[in-house]
Amino acid sequence: xxxxxFDLDDTLVVEEASAEAxxxxxxxxxxxxxxxxxxxxxxTLRKACRELWYGFPSxxxxxxxGISSWEGMWAEFIGPDPDLKALREWAPVYRYEAxxxxxxxxxxxxxxxxxxxxxxxxxxxxxxxxxxxxxxRTLERLRGNYILALLTNGASDLQRRKIEGSGINxxxxxxxxxxxxxxxxxxxxxxxxxxxxxxxxAEATVTIGNSISSDIQxxxxxxxxxxxxxxxxxxRDDSIVxxxxxxxxxxxxxxxxxxxxxIK
Numbered sequence: 135x136x137x138x139x140f141d142l143d144d145t146l147v148v149e150e151a152s153a154e155a156x157x158x159x160x161x162x163x164x165x166x167x168x169x170x171x172x173x174x175x176x177x178t179l180r181k182a183c184r185e186l187w188y189g190f191p192s193x194x195x196x197x198x199x200g201i202s203s204w205e206g207m208w209a210e211f212i213g214p215d216p217d218l219k220a221l222r223e224w225a226p227v228y229r230y231e232a233x234x235x236x237x238x239x240x241x242x243x244x245x246x247x248x249x250x251x252x253x254x255x256x257x258x259x260x261x262x263x264x265x266x267x268x269x270x271r272t273l274e275r276l277r278g279n280y281i282l283a284l285l286t287n288g289a290s291d292l293q294r295r296k297i298e299g300s301g302i303n304x305x306x307x308x309x310x311x312x313x314x315x316x317x318x319x320x321x322x323x324x325x326x327x328x329x330x331x332x333x334x335x336a337e338a339t340v341t342i343g344n345s346i347s348s349d350i351q352x353x354x355x356x357x358x359x360x361x362x363x364x365x366x367x368x369x370r371d372d373s374i375v376x377x378x379x380x381x382x383x384x385x386x387x388x389x390x391x392x393x394x395x396x397i398k
Contacts, residue, residue: 135279135280135281136280136281136334136338136339136340136393136394136397137280137281137282137283137329137332137334137338137339137340138276138280138281138282138283138339138340138341138342138390139283139284139285139325139328139339139340139341139342139353139358140282140283140284140285140306140341140342140343141284141285141286141319141341141342141343141344141345141348141349141363142284142285142286142288142293142296142297143286143287143288143296143344144344144365145342145343145344145349145363146265146266146269146273146284146300146302147263147264147265147266147269147296147297147300147302148264148265148266149296151264152259152262152263152264153204153205153259154176155262156255156258156259156261156262157172157176157179157180157204157255158172158173158176159172159258160172160251160254160255160258161175161176161179161251163247163250163251164237164240164242164247164251167244167247168240168242168244170237170240170242174240175236175237175240178236178239178240179232179233179236180203180204181236181239182231182232182233182235182236182239183203183204183206183207183232184203185235186203186228186231186232186235187202187203187206187228188203190221190224190228191220192217192220192221192224195215195217195316196217196221198312198316198317198318198321199287199288199289199312199313199316199317199318200287200288200312200318200319200348201221201287201288201289201292201313202288205288205289205292206221206225206228206229207228207229207232207255207256207259208255208256208259208260208292209221209225209288209289209291209292210222210225210289210291210292211225211289211291212289212290212291213290213291213313213314215316218289218313226252229252229255229256230248230249230252232252233247233248233249233251233252234248260295260299263295263296263299263300263301264300265300265301265302266365266383268382268383268384269300269302269383270301270302272383272384272386273302273305275387277305279397280390280394280397281307281332281334282305282306282307283306283307283308283309283310283328283331283332284297284302284306284308284309284310285310285319285324285325285328285341286309286310286311286312287311287312287313287318287319287348288311288312288313288318289313290311290313290314291313292313293311293313294311297309307332308328308331308332310324310327310328310331312324315327318348319345319348319349319352320347320348320349320351320352320355321352321355322352322355322356322357324352325341325352325353325355325356325358326356329356336356336357336358337357338394339358339359340358340359340360340361340377340389340390340393341353341358341359341360341361342360342361342363342383342386343360343361343362343363344362344363344364344365346362346370346374346376347374349362350362350374350376351374354374359377359393360376360377360378361376361377361378361379361380361386361389362376362378362379362380363380363381363382363383364379364380364381365381365382367381
C-alpha cells in the first residue's frame, strides 16, 4: 500500500493564526488598563520572545528539533532530555520576562500584569485547536487507501496536545515528533526513521507539507517526493523545488491519481 507523510502545523492544523489569536486575547488587560492595542503588543512581544529565546543556552537544541520562540510560551517541555529539563526550569522566567519586556517597549512597568499575562497565555492557547476546512475530508478520503503518517517538529507534549485537541490522531498509523528523538526536519534521518516504522519505502511514499525548507528539503534529502502546500500563495526561489505545488489539500487527489494509478 502506498504511503503519505503529512506535516502538522499550518498544513493540517492552524498554528500561526491560533497562536496570534491567543496572544491578542491575552493582551486584553493591557488594552483595558493602559490603552495598548493588543495587535501592537503582540508584535513587540514576538520581538521580545525571539531575543530571549535565541540567547538561551539550549537554543541549539530548540533549533535542531524545531521548537519556536512562541511555542516556548506554552509548552511544558516534558521528557528526560537534559535540554528539556533546562527549558522546563527556565520557561516560567522566559514567559514572564517576554511579557515584561514587551510592556517595557510600550513604556509600561507593571510586573503584576506581566505575570498575569504569562500565566494566561498558556491557558488560552490550549483552548484553540482548529483544523483547516479541507483537513478532515481529505484524511477521510485517504484513509484505507494509503498508509498515513504524521511527521512534525516541536516539543512532544505541545505537539501531542495539538494533535489530540484537533481530533486528527486516529487517522495515522504512525506519529513521529522531533522532540521525542532529538532531531527534526529537514534532517533526512527523521524521515528515514518514520519510513522504517511505517515499513514503507521511499519510492512509494509522498510527503505533504507547508515548509519548503523543512518539509520539502528534508523529504528530498531522504529520497522522497514532496508536495508543497502553499495555502498563502507565498513566492519561492528555485533553490528548493517541490515536485508539486498546491494551494489546498483538495488539489492533492489528481496528483495522487497520477503517482498511484488505481488507488481511489
